[in-house]
Amino acid sequence: MTTASTSGLMAQLRDIVGKDYVLTQDDGADLRAWELDWRGRERGRALAVVRPASTREVAEVVKACAAARAAIVPQGGNTGMVVGSTPDTSGTQVVLSLTRLNKVRQLDPGNMTITVDAGCVLQTLQEECEKAGFLFPLSLASEGSCTIGGNLGTNAGGTQVVRYGNTRELCLGLEVVTAQGEIWDGLLGLRKDNTGYDLRHLFIGSEGTLGIITGATMKIYPLPKSQLTAFAALPSLEAAVQLLGLAHEHLSAGLTGFEVMGQFALSLVNKHFPQQRVPFWQESPWCVVLENSDNESEEHARAQFERLLEAAMEAGCVTDAVVAENLSQAKALWHIRESIPLAQAQEGLNIKHDISINVSRIPAFVAETNALLEQQFPGARLVTYGHLGDGNLHYNVQAPEGVDQKRFLAEQEAPMNQVVYAVVDRYRGSISAEHGIGSLKIDKLPEHKSPVALGLMRNIKQALDPLNLMNPGKLLHTENP
């Protein structure tokens, strides 16, 4: 892009969104918040950060950028885990921030839906629903700053997937600005609509590479009358899978959380946050947090939970368990699970694997991969935890004690990924269960995805974004036209 055409584009963008909402380095703006990824792994350089306030403005920005052949990086709360919403280092990409599109458009109690701008913060959405007596069940660590548009673009998961599905499963309709700057108004609140290809699901999880989500209609649910939490000690991972089956049988859709935590992961919580008083961890190789949401009463939920735990103890898959007596105890138990990533960070650098495997094969997968890692990376410490209810493990690895952590990461991350992902492939699992691909795993994807699938993806990308201007360098390697 020539300097002249750049300044022409900047003038156009300022016309569209107002001069205060086009930020550039040249004007002395500090763009770090938009250029640095959430985990602080990479800092890019943006040609500009543009902050439109409406869908119409987004469409005009896209048209102007397309005419100038400037690539666009859509960005919500910028809390992604795989460097998917920040620009590359070329200084030629425009960051299009959606955070000013932050209105709740409509909550329809009779239809059990809420329609919102893409830039709505997840927590705002949760709170709006709760005020009206409803639950918006998507829940994840960054809910205070991530946006629903980002959740949709990356098909975020979280801790309630076992009951409510991923973000994808919560979405009934979308509003999208296409790569050509057209507005697709697919903001329907329908549970059934068989009138053509499901464009909604194509845009969800496409990480901004096909178009820009500007609004969504999401499902909401009646607030449960009671939510109970239990914490159980288990002799093995096989026992955890068995407990999960029993929980499905006993609680059915009442089972809204099922998180597994390995002993070493819990030992780190105990070490770095001793005030948390982690139960059972010393004598148990595995623990599980379970949640039972009930539409009837706390009494009923408790009786159900007790029956489940009795059955599990009889079957030998639970050795000890505690059910929270009140909300603050429940929060404390959940807090242990939520503290694992923090404890892990306190302990030092680590190599993260966000993988999924068929639930039934997880014990075998973990045994096999553990053995390989212990053999090839002696001393490496395995921090295993995650959403067992969805077959999603955070199978992370901490450097051995006493070694230079930075060096360990620099030298071992690639070969270790190789080992782990090879077993994932053999188990027909996924190398990215809930975090997506972004630019972090873009080189890995072709090694693990079928060439037929990649070919189909490339054809679709080419068909919808022939100029390759929508978040290039993310998700899928594409060629410029």
Add this chain to the structure above:
Amino acid sequence: MTTASTSGLMAQLRDIVGKDYVLTQDDGADLRAWELDWRGRERGRALAVVRPASTREVAEVVKACAAARAAIVPQGGNTGMVVGSTPDTSGTQVVLSLTRLNKVRQLDPGNMTITVDAGCVLQTLQEECEKAGFLFPLSLASEGSCTIGGNLGTNAGGTQVVRYGNTRELCLGLEVVTAQGEIWDGLLGLRKDNTGYDLRHLFIGSEGTLGIITGATMKIYPLPKSQLTAFAALPSLEAAVQLLGLAHEHLSAGLTGFEVMGQFALSLVNKHFPQQRVPFWQESPWCVVLENSDNESEEHARAQFERLLEAAMEAGCVTDAVVAENLSQAKALWHIRESIPLAQAQEGLNIKHDISINVSRIPAFVAETNALLEQQFPGARLVTYGHLGDGNLHYNVQAPEGVDQKRFLAEQEAPMNQVVYAVVDRYRGSISAEHGIGSLKIDKLPEHKSPVALGLMRNIKQALDPLNLMNPGKLLHTENP
């Protein structure tokens, strides 16, 4: 296609699938079962009916047809409602029947999934799951002959959608033969997989126009311990929406069925099947069948149901209700609902509208459309019933009493569709909630779908099937290359 190239293709197809499995009119075969659509509206003429026995054979058939530029019409049980799985009248299209791919590949209890060939009959799948103690919840009128591949290709709905979603929501993985005859093995049983565009959802509901589904991994659920059915009388459609809200609140995910039936629809069941003893219909403008599935006990389900019905009576939205005492009573109540289409057919020809509207707006929609129809088509009799829990009404119209029915249909179907669909548009509803588009509604779609959506669909079709050989003339008007 020249005669020479046709006979060349036939020889190739016989080589691939065996000579007994290529049927042609020229060989004296009776192809009616494959050429005539389920509702008997249209009979096409096939170049041949090909019946491969494996995914590999399907792929080779597609390659041979692509090389010969012969269009392919994939067909499962051929029970679709919109003439989507039969050939046109040109005699140039090859019907590819999937019914010989009918194996259950694997039931994985620990992963709660079943993997099957596309040609598996839905009822077989239900029975296989039940034998293993699981529920496969998809349930619809044609379950004895429709196939899971057809259910996926059309994203079938049915009576359990309020709890379990459409076929789409039950599918975790697909195996698909692309338009180029490549096999995409996406048969994963993962609950979470964020590694690229969701090809699965793109093929689901695409009515065979993008590729051919040959296998699927579907979710299964623990069998409920108890399923109770209630039949309630209601003063208005507004009351039905209110009851639905209360049912969600009281039963949560236990609510597995919520079907509404208008008085005239029930009067037809009473008239044509008097042995069925329809409760409440004479004094109630609307009735509802509800189902409560419980993982605990029949006693618990009954207590829940009673609390719900008490609350509903107190709120004035239910005037009378009966809860089935046993399974045969429950079946009898469901049978009333299931008999409406049959009673309607007994009464004579009718004009069908398979529409969906946001649940909250259904009463206003029905009032408005009824008034318009009564004004413009005096005497037309409205048979309104359907899956209110999903906002899906079968808003059908019976000819006035005493008029020539064939003539009424011939003259009034088009203008009546015009009126109904115009209101659907104003209410932002769908002109095909669960039946799809096929060739029956292909001309209607452009009038009711946004041009942006249609443009995106056309680009995708062009990208995945550039030769336009996959079920052309269905779903979307496309141009031959």
